[in-house]
Amino acid sequence: MTRVSIQEADFDVGAELAALQGERTDVGAVASFVGCVRGHTLADDVSALTLEHYPGMTERAIEAMIVAAEARFGVRAARVIHRVGRLLPGERIVLVAVTSSHRRDAFQACEFLMDYLKTHAPFWKKETTPDGERWVDARVADDAALERWGLASRNATGDGH
Amino acid sequence: MRLTLKYFASLREALGSGTTLDWSPAGEPSAGALRAWLRAQSDAHAQALAPGRAVRVAVDQVLADEATPLHDGAEVAFFPPVTGG
Numbered sequence: 476m477t478r479v480s481i482q483e484a485d486f487d488v489g490a491e492l493a494a495l496q497g498e499r500t501d502v503g504a505v506a507s508f509v510g511c512v513r514g515h516t517l518a519d520d521v522s523a524l525t526l527e528h529y530p531g532m533t534e535r536a537i538e539a540m541i542v543a544a545e546a547r548f549g550v551r552a553a554r555v556i557h558r559v560g561r562l563l564p565g566e567r568i569v570l571v572a573v574t575s576s577h578r579r580d581a582f583q584a585c586e587f588l589m590d591y592l593k594t595h596a597p598f599w600k601k602e603t604t605p606d607g608e609r610w611v612d613a614r615v616a617d618d619a620a621l622e623r624w625g626l627a628s629r630n631a632t633g634d635g636h
Numbered sequence: 637m638r639l640t641l642k643y644f645a646s647l648r649e650a651l652g653s654g655t656t657l658d659w660s661p662a663g664e665p666s667a668g669a670l671r672a673w674l675r676a677q678s679d680a681h682a683q684a685l686a687p688g689r690a691v692r693v694a695v696d697q698v699l700a701d702e703a704t705p706l707h708d709g710a711e712v713a714f715f716p717p718v719t720g721g
Contacts, residue, residue: 510721526720529644529713532697557720569721589721595699597713598720599645610646613690613717630692630717 483560506581507572514564519604529597548584590620594630637708644715650684668702
């Protein structure tokens with residue numbers, strides 16, 4: 476089964492969760508996160524988001540994150556879908572879903588995957604606002620979120636040297 | 637050495653989506669050495685890849701750093717900090 480999809484189209488959360496669980500009887504927990512486009516930031520109204528990615532690297536990076544999640548948590552199966560292209564406020568952007576025997580592993584693996592994806596998957600968001608278009612800045616808080624898992628993250632900080 | 641060079645997001649807007657490059661490094665070929673060499677190619681490169689600017693690099697589609705060595709045929713991508721999710 477495909478574990479990672481990068482696509483312009485929307486996804487059906489219910490169908491994806493059902494497919495992830497499948498016929499398995501060893502799954503006691505299905506946890507998922509759905510990220511959506513916010514229509515406003517602290518500063519401005521946002522009428523659309525445009526998402527760009529690095530084809531090839533994106534799929535490879537997220538696949539490696541799933542392998543890392545499997546090594547840490549009792550993951551039975553995982554599914555990540557991330558949309559690209561132009562998205563409007565309220566639209567779904569990302570789905571991360573995990574199955575496991577017990578809820579704790581499923582919750583944790585789901586959060587771990589999102590923290591990892593935010594800081595290490597090559598996506599870039601551009602906001603359309605009344606003042607024009609602008610690239611979204613990376614957040615130091617997202618690095619801090621990954622570091623809680625014991626993984627160093629210098630996406631938002633550092634000059635690259 | 638022959639490299640595939642790629643730019644994304646704001647760097648793509650400034651420098652184009654990339655190119656195939658025949659590069660003859662003066663010293664040890666690394667991602668940082670390439671970034672420094674590219675800066676000398678045009679004012680736009682000098683600005684977009686300036687020291688101190690938050691530029692991330694991937695070599696062969698894996699996140700890397702400036703010390704990462706390059707090999708003939710490598711795919712090198714420069715881009716701003718990522719903002720997905």
